[in-house]
Amino acid sequence: MPGDFRGESIHKVDPKGRVSIPAPFRHELMRADPNCPEGGNPSFVIVYGFDDQPMLECYTMEGAARIAAAIRRMPRSNPNRKRIQRKYQTKSVTLQVDENGRLVLPAKLREKIGIDGNAVFAGMGDTFEIWSTADYEMDDGDMATEFNESGDALNESMDADLDRYTDDVVF
């Protein structure tokens, strides 16, 4: 079953790189880590191979396993196989949540997303993202429709797409 990461929240990043993980996210990580000892500290995977966006994408152990399985199913002859491996397996780390519900962001990852003292966590369904506050606001601005010059058109196009992919079985 896919994850259910929802909501956005901001947390402090201390000089050691320690950041609290939003409590609801933590619970979801536990649920989706089969090796997590009952009431213990779950592990999860951070992928930093998204070159086009200054953010880290976080997967549950289940989610990471699903990607690994997909890669294994790909024929080695497919040139995308190795690219995908580089993106999701080479450029990634497995981390463990600590006793206080925090994660320790390695310096390299902090630099990657330009962390300044705060980190934004953004739920994305089966994954969640970590951003610097500055970059997140920019991205959010791009996403938002309200101040968009053609806000109405964008809204309509989003609604149309949502409808298109909604399974409308009537009972």
Added chain:
Amino acid sequence: MPGDFRGESIHKVDPKGRVSIPAPFRHELMRADPNCPEGGNPSFVIVYGFDDQPMLECYTMEGAARIAAAIRRMPRSNPNRKRIQRKYQTKSVTLQVDENGRLVLPAKLREKIGIDGNAVFAGMGDTFEIWSTADYEMDDGDMATEFNESGDALNESMDADLDRYTDDVVF
């Protein structure tokens, strides 16, 4: 099966953000939460990513799952996919009804819709909305046809649309 949220009602919001959910809505939420233990407290999802309107849109677990499924079906190449995720997954929360049939509105959401001590619940079929009393009255005024300068024409156009989309199967 889609929900059946009907009616409007006003409830007090206490300093902790606690609000009673209209009883009929509560029952509908139970019915539509597959994980709700028999006679227990259902969960549901509040979406606050509607930037153009100062309100919160509430989905049953079923409804939220339907949207999540639609998102999963959307190709990642579709730029609307991420916008929709931001709107319906990032800018949302899962809440659980408490033992007394209340929900706890996080401070952020209260600010978002400018809650002053009362909240209006408005049934919208498969979802329901939460408004501040002030904004609700304004919206209600906009929607109303009676005082519209061209009230008759609007009414006719509404009726025509209703007819157009009415499936005339007799039961």
Added chain:
DNA sequence: TTGAAAACCACGAATTCCCATGGTATCCAC
């Protein structure tokens, strides 16, 4: 041995849980 990383401890604030109350609608027996 000395710097960095990991484990351990500690605390205020916010949130959750639990219990209590008054009011209203519903039901049932007489």
Added chain:
DNA sequence: GTGGATACCATGGGAATTCGTGGTTTTCAA
């Protein structure tokens, strides 16, 4: 139909946890 009992509903307050955060100590490798 009338009185009383019963269930459900909306709301309030305080106690108990949890959460986010900051230090301090320990461990380990260079």
